[in-house]
Amino acid sequence: MAASIDAGIGAGLEVRGMHCERGQRVLIDALDFDVPAGSVLTVVGPNGSGKTTLLRALAGLTQARVRRVAWRRVPIALRSAAWRAQLAYVGHQPGHKDELTAAENLELACVLQGGPAEPADRSRVLDEMGLAARSQLQVKRLSQGQKQRLALARLALSQRSLWLLDEPAAALDVQARDLLATIVARHIARGGTALIATHDPIDLPGARSAQLCLGLAGALPPAAMHAPAEVLAAARSDVR
Amino acid sequence: MAWIYRYASPATFYPVAGVLAPWFMAAAALLAGLGLYIGLIAAPTDFQQGDAYRIIYVHVPAAWMSMLIYIVMAIYAVLYLTFNTRLSAMMMNALAPTGAMFTFLALWTGALWGRPTWGTYWVWDARLTSELILLFLYFGFMALNAAIEDARRADKAAALVAIVGVVNVPIIYFSVQWWNTLHQGASVSMTASPKMASIMLSGMLVMGLAAWMYAIGAALKRVQTIIVEREVGADWLRRHLGDNAQVGRVA
Amino acid sequence: MSADAVHAGAWAGLVWALRRDLRLAARSAAEVLVVLGFFFVAVTLFPLGVGPDPRVLRLIGAGVIWVCAMLACLMSLARLFAADFADGTLEQMLLSEMPFGAIVCGKIGAHWLTTGWPLMLCTPLVGVQFGLDVTEVGVLLLTLALGTPVLSLIGGIMAALTLGLRGTGALLALLLLPLYVPVLIFGVGAVDAYSAGLGIEGQLSILGAELIVALVGAPLAAAAAVRIAID
Numbered sequence: 001m002a003a004s005i006d007a008g009i010g011a012g013l014e015v016r017g018m019h020c021e022r023g024q025r026v027l028i029d030a031l032d033f034d035v036p037a038g039s040v041l042t043v044v045g046p047n048g049s050g051k052t053t054l055l056r057a058l059a060g061l062t063q064a065r066v067r068r069v070a071w072r073r074v075p076i077a078l079r080s081a082a083w084r085a086q087l088a089y090v091g092h093q094p095g096h097k098d099e100l101t102a103a104e105n106l107e108l109a110c111v112l113q114g115g116p117a118e119p120a121d122r123s124r125v126l127d128e129m130g131l132a133a134r135s136q137l138q139v140k141r142l143s144q145g146q147k148q149r150l151a152l153a154r155l156a157l158s159q160r161s162l163w164l165l166d167e168p169a170a171a172l173d174v175q176a177r178d179l180l181a182t183i184v185a186r187h188i189a190r191g192g193t194a195l196i197a198t199h200d201p202i203d204l205p206g207a208r209s210a211q212l213c214l215g216l217a218g219a220l221p222p223a224a225m226h227a228p229a230e231v232l233a234a235a236r237s238d239v240r
Numbered sequence: 241m242a243w244i245y246r247y248a249s250p251a252t253f254y255p256v257a258g259v260l261a262p263w264f265m266a267a268a269a270l271l272a273g274l275g276l277y278i279g280l281i282a283a284p285t286d287f288q289q290g291d292a293y294r295i296i297y298v299h300v301p302a303a304w305m306s307m308l309i310y311i312v313m314a315i316y317a318v319l320y321l322t323f324n325t326r327l328s329a330m331m332m333n334a335l336a337p338t339g340a341m342f343t344f345l346a347l348w349t350g351a352l353w354g355r356p357t358w359g360t361y362w363v364w365d366a367r368l369t370s371e372l373i374l375l376f377l378y379f380g381f382m383a384l385n386a387a388i389e390d391a392r393r394a395d396k397a398a399a400l401v402a403i404v405g406v407v408n409v410p411i412i413y414f415s416v417q418w419w420n421t422l423h424q425g426a427s428v429s430m431t432a433s434p435k436m437a438s439i440m441l442s443g444m445l446v447m448g449l450a451a452w453m454y455a456i457g458a459a460l461k462r463v464q465t466i467i468v469e470r471e472v473g474a475d476w477l478r479r480h481l482g483d484n485a486q487v488g489r490v491a
Numbered sequence: 492m493s494a495d496a497v498h499a500g501a502w503a504g505l506v507w508a509l510r511r512d513l514r515l516a517a518r519s520a521a522e523v524l525v526v527l528g529f530f531f532v533a534v535t536l537f538p539l540g541v542g543p544d545p546r547v548l549r550l551i552g553a554g555v556i557w558v559c560a561m562l563a564c565l566m567s568l569a570r571l572f573a574a575d576f577a578d579g580t581l582e583q584m585l586l587s588e589m590p591f592g593a594i595v596c597g598k599i600g601a602h603w604l605t606t607g608w609p610l611m612l613c614t615p616l617v618g619v620q621f622g623l624d625v626t627e628v629g630v631l632l633l634t635l636a637l638g639t640p641v642l643s644l645i646g647g648i649m650a651a652l653t654l655g656l657r658g659t660g661a662l663l664a665l666l667l668l669p670l671y672v673p674v675l676i677f678g679v680g681a682v683d684a685y686s687a688g689l690g691i692e693g694q695l696s697i698l699g700a701e702l703i704v705a706l707v708g709a710p711l712a713a714a715a716a717v718r719i720a721i722d
Binding site for chain 3 (some may be wrong): 379380393404407418
Binding site for chain 1 (some may be wrong): 497500503507511514515518519576578579580582583584585586587588589590721722
């Protein structure tokens with residue numbers, strides 16, 4: 001698993017003709033974008049513009065029509081086991097069991113992610129996230145931000161090459177945001193790829209990044225690879 | 241295969257259903273009239289049960305339809321989950337109330353027939369009991385459908401329920417029959433006597449055909465309503481309804 | 492992926508989910524005990540309702556125990572996927588390489604071990620309340636051993652379909668109880684036949700056949716149902 005992260009050279013995710021509906025509403029139509037290996041795509045847009053839907057559709061949790069999805073130039077199906085083996089997903093819920101301790105949650109998550117993480121790795125990451133002292137506490141005794149940090153710990157241990165992060169910074173304090181940036185930067189440096197949906201883009205100095213803006217009238221063709229600053233400005237003016 | 245997909249599109253099917261439904265309804269009315277004439281006037285009185293037996297002209301076709309419609313719903317469910325054709329889901333949903341209605345009718349007429357024949361409105365007869373459970377299955381299907389707001393999720397969940405239900409219907413039927421023979425011994429069965437006069441049989445068949453026609457006609461009318469509900473924002477629908485409105489004004 | 496790898500993944504998924512849910516159940520043992528408490532109370536209501544005549548009680552005993560076991564099972568099923576759905580762990584399971592059907596199978600297995608199995612352990616006690624003799628209780632336990640896993644398996648499908656809906660409990664009952672009819676009939680039928688001095692192989696074979704069909708079909712249907720519900 002670890003070796004395959006570096007296997008694809010340059011090519012990452014390629015999506016063509018994506019179409020998502022929720023209820024009667026078309027959220028995403030004829031969307032094309034690329035995320036090269038070793039880069040981040042930040043997905044921005046007003047509330048209800050389909051950021052979460054886009055990520056969930058890529059994760060295979062929500063159904064979407066897609067003309068073509070290719071991962072490292074190989075076409076794949078969004079609900080196949082081979083595709084799932086590439087993915088790490090952090091959604092709105094942190095994804096822990098309240099009754100179990102932080103350490104237990106992490107152990108269960110590692111098995112689920114197919115990772116070979118050793119106990120030593122897990123305690124190192126918990127330490128890095130500032131949770132070492134609380135690793136034996138039940139998660140229900142942790143604060144919202146600490147739960148989010150635990151989700152980051154899960155991410156840090158993940159060997160998956162494509163990360164789908166939905167508002168990962170929502171409940172994080174300044175230090176934890178730095179931790180998030182560190183983890184993502186490390187992932188990118190290893191040749192990994194990430195899609196991050198957020199209202200509040202994370203600073204990733206030195207990492208290749210681009211922005212995808214959803215929900216703007218008349219869209220900005222082609223949606224992929226805009227100059228970050230101006231696209232974000234456009235998105236924000238649209239919100240107002 | 242392309243033509244199937246063309247007719248499986250709600251936009252194409254909507255006008256077709258509109259044209260067909262009245263014809264099926266008219267056929268149902270005609271056949272029901274003929275069937276009732278055969279059943280209530282032409283057919284002789286039964287020497288054992290008197291005139292009470294005549295309820296079979298409604299009861300038996302209703303019982304046939306109650307089971308048939310559930311099976312047809314399950315077939316539509318399989319089609320929907322396999323080919324993702326929205327019209328199949330709409331047909332499945334459109335059939336459910338008709339199926340439940342026939343199931344209820346079969347139970348009601350069964351009770352009415354039981355009173356003069358068995359001396360009680362309800363006995364735990366195998367057929368009546370499995371019919372009652374079938375009614376619960378219809379209720380469950382419709383309740384789940386109504387509880388889910390998102391139409392696509394409701395369709396898929398209901399389709400799965402229909403398939404799970406249809407796998408279980410024979411098991412339930414068989415188990416209830418076995419249970420009934422264990423507990424009741426030789427009770428009066430609701431089946432008509434084997435040497436049924438041919439005129440009685442033909443009356444029942446005509447009524448059965450009428451029930452078919454009614455079920456198809458009602459389902460087509462209901463599927464039109466469902467299409468309008470679902471496609472409320474679609475251009476084709478606005479165009480279609482707009483044209484009709486204009487025609488109405490000119491006339 | 493080779494067939495062997497898929498096989499290994501399925502087994503790993505099943506064991507992972509089974510151990511996880513059992514550990515969770517151990518942490519919140521109160522939930523298991525509440526279901527057992529419900530079973531006891533519900534069973535106790537019947538003698539109060541129909542009178543203490545030992546002949547009547549003996550006649551209805553097996554039926555009452557089976558019906559109450561079904562209702563107890565129904566109560567606990569509502570939470571089978573709901574808690575994991577609410578905290579986001581269900582999404583993580585869906586994203587695993589381990590086949591989701593196997594994970595669902597493990598969860599259903601854990602459900603049986605924390606519902607059907609404890610109910611069986613309580614059965615001798617309530618059997619005495621209804622004046623069943625030892626061998627009759629033995630037959631009842633045999634039918635429960637074959638039948639309660641079917642309740643958990645079919646229940647898993649409907650619990651998944653009603654995930655996140657309003658009024659889940661009543662809806663679940665309406666969807667599920669009609670499907671439980673055959674298990675009830677053959678479960679109670681075996682005890683009745685035994686009391687009447689007849690053979691019970693037929694009923695037990697049918698219950699066994701139902702268990703096999705449910706084992707093959709239900710986890711996959713439940714997995715599909717979860718995907719539908721989470722969409």
